[in-house]
Amino acid sequence: MHTPEHNPFAEGKVLLIDKPLYWTSFDAVRKVRYLVKTKKVGHAGTLDPLASGLLIICTGKFTKKINEYMAQEKEYTGTITLGAITPTYDLESEPQDLKPVDHLTTAQIEDATKPFIGQIQQVPPIHSAIKKDGKRVYELARRGEDVKLEPRAITISAFDITKIDGPIIHFRVVCSTGTYIRSLANDFGAQLGCGGYLSSLRRTRIGNFSVEDAHSIEAFEQEIRATRTDK
Incomplete structure (x- = not known):
């Protein structure tokens, strides 16, 4: 009998992404949603397409914290x-x-x-x-x-x-x-x-989250693919 793979992202994680130029914040969310295979994904504060840098993306139960992160300096x-x-x-x-x-x-x-x-x-x-x-x-x-x-x-x-x-x-x-x-x-x-x-x-x-601790979209994708057993 095949047991479904445990998905920690569906439970909830806070991801720090270094949003690339020309991407919308929603592009980044859509990419993460596809990679982590869970629907419940959102970001804490839009960055314009012409801006780069820190985007906090929350999955699962951490989507409840989005407003709290958005309110930070x-x-x-x-x-x-x-x-x-x-x-x-x-x-x-x-x-x-x-x-x-x-x-x-x-x-x-x-x-x-x-x-x-x-x-x-x-x-x-x-x-x-x-x-x-x-x-x-x-x-x-x-x-x-x-x-x-x-x-x-x-x-x-x-x-x-x-x-x-x-x-x-x-x-x-x-x-x-x-x-x-x-x-x-x-x-x-x-x-x-x-x-x-x-x-x-x-x-x-x-807040206390720095872009220096963020992953590029490419690095995040590689990390996810490396942990997949079904690649």
């Missing part, structure tokens, strides 16, 4: 490109309204982070999955409707400029859940008077 690194804005605040849309940035000093760029540190009010990007009147606002924005979103209280506990490479500003941000780094990039550019957009983003930490 997050750390990001990335780049803001100054001297233009984009409608989506990132590279999903074309840069426009080009302005010179040569006049900006290191001190001015570093000082421009100060108004954003602490508890602040932030308006989310209109190209986001927030719902307004039951519809996702990016759908309304794409249709050309005028979307007005209310500012939300968020906390930014660190906003460090780590390197300045011409118009490309490298940063590290530690923030509360609900923070849009795209909005921060846009607002930072406005603070400097030249515009800015998010040109790269990597999530490096959620």
Whole structure:
């Protein structure tokens, strides 16, 4: 008589995945669901396709902890490109309204982070999955409707400029859940008077979970296949 193989993933695990560029967070969940052969799989906090880094994926009974993980502090690194804005605040849309940035000093760029540190009010990007009147606002924005979103209280506990490479500003941000780094990039550019957009983003930490402990999708797949008796 064939006994079904014990599946620890169906019972519940917390997986740390380093989401690759251009994948949606759901792509990563779908891949994990296929590999671990269990339906109950979810992630704790979306990363945009143009962002990479730490994605917490929960299976089985640990899907109950998703909201708890989502509420934890997050750390990001990335780049803001100054001297233009984009409608989506990132590279999903074309840069426009080009302005010179040569006049900006290191001190001015570093000082421009100060108004954003602490508890602040932030308006989310209109190209986001927030719902307004039951519809996702990016759908309304794409249709050309005028979307007005209310500012939300968020906390930014660190906003460090780590390197300045011409118009490309490298940063590290530690923030509360609900923070849009795209909005921060846009607002930072406005603070400097030249515009800015998010040109790269990597999530490096959620609570006590670090991307350094995460598996790439390929490594995770190899690990799963190595433990399979039915390969």
